[in-house]
Amino acid sequence: MAAKLPRWAAARPYQRRYERWAGWAVLLSALYGIALWVRVPLLGQKEFLPSETGLYRLAESLSMGGVALLLATLIGLDGWLGLRLLNDKAQVGRIAAARAWAGIALSLLYFGATRDFGGALLIGAHSGALLALLSRNSGALLAYPSLVWLGIFFVLPLVGVFAASLGRTTELGTLDLSTPSLENYQRLITPIGVSGLVYLNIIIRTLWIAFLTMVICLVIGYPFAFWIARQPERWRNIWLLLVMIPFWTNLLIRTYAWIIILRRDGVLNSVLMDVLGVINRPLDLLNTPGALLLGLVYGYLPFMVLPLYQSIERLDKRMVEAANDLYADPVRAFWRVVFPLTLPGVVAGCILVFIPTVGSYVISNVLGGGKFFLIGNLLEQQFIGASGDKAFGAAFGMVLTVLMLIATLVYFRLGRKAALT
Amino acid sequence: MAKRLVVLALIVALVAVFAPLGAPSRAQQLDSELYVYNWGDYIDEALLIEYEQQFGVRVTYDNYATNEELFAKLQAGAEYDVVFPSDYMVARMIALELVAKIDRANVPNWENLDPLNLDAWYDPDGFCLPYMWGTTGIAYHESIETPPDSWAAIFEPEQVENYTMLGGINVFDDQRELLGAALIYLGYSPNSSVRAELEQARDLLLRVVPQYRYINSADYQETLLPAKEVILSQSWNGATAKAALLTATEDNPEGEWRHVTPKEGALRFQESVCVTAKSPRKGTAEHFINFLLEPENTARISNTIGFLSANKAAREFTDPVLLKFLPSDEEIAKMEWIRPLDDAARRLWDEIWAEVRIGG
Numbered sequence A: 001m002a003a004k005l006p007r008w009a010a011a012r013p014y015q016r017r018y019e020r021w022a023g024w025a026v027l028l029s030a031l032y033g034i035a036l037w038v039r040v041p042l043l044g045q046k047e048f049l050p051s052e053t054g055l056y057r058l059a060e061s062l063s064m065g066g067v068a069l070l071l072a073t074l075i076g077l078d079g080w081l082g083l084r085l086l087n088d089k090a091q092v093g094r095i096a097a098a099r100a101w102a103g104i105a106l107s108l109l110y111f112g113a114t115r116d117f118g119g120a121l122l123i124g125a126h127s128g129a130l131l132a133l134l135s136r137n138s139g140a141l142l143a144y145p146s147l148v149w150l151g152i153f154f155v156l157p158l159v160g161v162f163a164a165s166l167g168r169t170t171e172l173g174t175l176d177l178s179t180p181s182l183e184n185y186q187r188l189i190t191p192i193g194v195s196g197l198v199y200l201n202i203i204i205r206t207l208w209i210a211f212l213t214m215v216i217c218l219v220i221g222y223p224f225a226f227w228i229a230r231q232p233e234r235w236r237n238i239w240l241l242l243v244m245i246p247f248w249t250n251l252l253i254r255t256y257a258w259i260i261i262l263r264r265d266g267v268l269n270s271v272l273m274d275v276l277g278v279i280n281r282p283l284d285l286l287n288t289p290g291a292l293l294l295g296l297v298y299g300y301l302p303f304m305v306l307p308l309y310q311s312i313e314r315l316d317k318r319m320v321e322a323a324n325d326l327y328a329d330p331v332r333a334f335w336r337v338v339f340p341l342t343l344p345g346v347v348a349g350c351i352l353v354f355i356p357t358v359g360s361y362v363i364s365n366v367l368g369g370g371k372f373f374l375i376g377n378l379l380e381q382q383f384i385g386a387s388g389d390k391a392f393g394a395a396f397g398m399v400l401t402v403l404m405l406i407a408t409l410v411y412f413r414l415g416r417k418a419a420l421t
Numbered sequence B: 001m002a003k004r005l006v007v008l009a010l011i012v013a014l015v016a017v018f019a020p021l022g023a024p025s026r027a028q029q030l031d032s033e034l035y036v037y038n039w040g041d042y043i044d045e046a047l048l049i050e051y052e053q054q055f056g057v058r059v060t061y062d063n064y065a066t067n068e069e070l071f072a073k074l075q076a077g078a079e080y081d082v083v084f085p086s087d088y089m090v091a092r093m094i095a096l097e098l099v100a101k102i103d104r105a106n107v108p109n110w111e112n113l114d115p116l117n118l119d120a121w122y123d124p125d126g127f128c129l130p131y132m133w134g135t136t137g138i139a140y141h142e143s144i145e146t147p148p149d150s151w152a153a154i155f156e157p158e159q160v161e162n163y164t165m166l167g168g169i170n171v172f173d174d175q176r177e178l179l180g181a182a183l184i185y186l187g188y189s190p191n192s193s194v195r196a197e198l199e200q201a202r203d204l205l206l207r208v209v210p211q212y213r214y215i216n217s218a219d220y221q222e223t224l225l226p227a228k229e230v231i232l233s234q235s236w237n238g239a240t241a242k243a244a245l246l247t248a249t250e251d252n253p254e255g256e257w258r259h260v261t262p263k264e265g266a267l268r269f270q271e272s273v274c275v276t277a278k279s280p281r282k283g284t285a286e287h288f289i290n291f292l293l294e295p296e297n298t299a300r301i302s303n304t305i306g307f308l309s310a311n312k313a314a315r316e317f318t319d320p321v322l323l324k325f326l327p328s329d330e331e332i333a334k335m336e337w338i339r340p341l342d343d344a345a346r347r348l349w350d351e352i353w354a355e356v357r358i359g360g
Helices: A016-042 A052-062 A064-087 A093-114 A117-134 A138-165 A183-188 A198-229 A233-248 A251-262 A267-275 A289-313 A317-325 A330-359 A362-367 A375-384 A390-420 B002-028 B045-055 B067-075 B087-095 B108-112 B157-166 B175-185 B195-211 B237-247 B282-292 B295-305 B312-317 B329-333 B343-358
Strands: B033-039 B058-064 B129-141 B169-171 B232-236 B257-260 B267-276
Touching: A016 A052, A016 A064, A016 A093, A016 A117, A052 A064, A052 A093, A052 A117, A064 A093, A093 A117, A117 A138, A138 A390, A183 A198, A183 A390, A198 A233, A198 A289, A198 A330, A198 A375, A198 A390, A198 B343, A233 A289, A251 A267, A251 A289, A251 A362, A289 A330, A289 A362, A317 A330, A330 A375, A330 A390, A362 A375, A375 A390, A375 B067, B033 B282, B045 B058, B045 B282, B045 B295, B058 B067, B067 B087, B087 B267, B108 B295, B108 B312, B129 B237, B129 B295, B157 B169, B157 B195, B175 B195, B175 B232, B175 B267, B175 B343, B195 B343, B232 B237, B237 B257, B267 B282, B282 B295, B295 B312
Parallel strands: B033 B058, B169 B232
Antiparallel strands: B129 B232, B129 B257, B129 B267
């Protein structure tokens, strides 16, 4: 293992500081090993250990003596290595790097044997941190926590979803991965009965609703952000605060509040009927496309306003003055100068509204009365609903993720171009 | 001196705090905690507190909304002791060895249960014990002059139009329930896997789905029915009962909602209470289940949630308004259970369902 180390993990010219930190890290792991050794094999305690269940299962299969021996070896190795790294001038970088790689391998083995996620994470993350320290690369060190985070909570699950999408759901609701195939993807583009490409239809109608929400948010949000940016400075923060205050309440509660307003005996209908007297029977406002869009725009508008405000506020007013000096009328000045300069904010706001809207599920169910069957509803029914076909749900989810990724990449391209021109 | 007093006071306080917790649990050999996972709104939560106080067991109580959610959690390794799956899910969980067999000697109150409920298709070896049961019919508002008696009320276009004008219809967002009801109306089995029959059900539904005002099977009995957002709804009898309880006043003690089991027949269901296979607290779990099956306690649960129990002895403590929602023996004879579908049939159902749903 030590023979063919990647360049960044192998020993480089001596840098005392990193070596010392690495020494402390290894010593800490030795201390943790001692604590485990005292608690598990010696005293047989298992409460409050991050790896309680896994270590215990291991102890059952290997015998307590085996676990004690394994832990003692690790403690010895880590203790020796830590002290050498702290005190010695000799090069132990290669050994330490080998220790780190072995730790990562051990964590995978440990997870495979015990299915103890917490314990494996503890071993693996610590070894990874050691590697990052030994690489003597401050950039890698700073990025390390977020890389671990992304790896565990984004890359790994995505790989899992992709694997599941190739499988088959058994009649008992479990996943069968023994014969991987693309059948679930094929199902997405197979015409059904009298309705044609049903699943594609669901994707397109969801994207359409998300697009409409985005456009409405932009049309409402842009003038509003512009107006805030032109207020006296001390008022701006108050207006921004007012934009953000609804966020302090849970989205579900805010959405249910709309029901109280829109339903038949709701606030709006009683105002129209009893106070103003403009209608004589209540309007059916809920469960309409209008109610759905209203809920979505209401829920996601702040995501549009905040980035827009930022880019408008940074706008250099002298540019507008220059345009005026060059005889551009206000409309022309806006479209040729102001709008292109604030395009990065527009792009950011659009992404921030579009993507959550595509995945939204609560709003369409609550304000749409369950009548709008969107991507979120389909996924819910496949995973925790009566359809119960996880493999197909996973395939659908993969397609959605890829679509979103493409959309984001396109947006970023546009955004960068806009920023350059 | 003062120091010693403080220490003494502390010890007394500690003993006072922990003694009542420790004493009964030692006497009854119960564990100090219990993890219970149940449907939302499916118990009288005051009972949990009473159980805690009486027996010194700390109960951690969580809710799920669908059987599949419970199944996914247990498969992912969630460590609950007591769960409440429905019929077909009990069968699946027994097959996958997710539940342990309850030792009836530890649950003497099982004798209160109706043999008809105990003898259900999904649990021939008696792993679990029946909890609540019911049937899917039609809930209608008392203002409707001629009560519906057939599934035609929610499937035939003229009738749907009529009820939509009167106030609107809600149906279930659940393929097995809605397509199942349509199949029953057409005279087929609700567990059919014949393409032609399902397509006929689909065509029936596609004509009326755009007219439905709501498609909600999650919380309609608490949101839609009491607020009169609809005037007719596909409904579980217990949920209709809950809506009736919620709308009951002194002048109208029976509430505004009535229930009918359509003459063509209906689906029935039953939730069981089970101990998970992984539970390290099986004895305490059985003790808790026995507590729930005390006639007074089961009746309290029914009176809170609206659903009727399998507990015969509980009937005398049950709200008489609720007992009216008990189906007759002739009606029960015509009911069918939801059975698991094989692979091909499940896909067929799913496709038919997607067609129905985007047609709305």
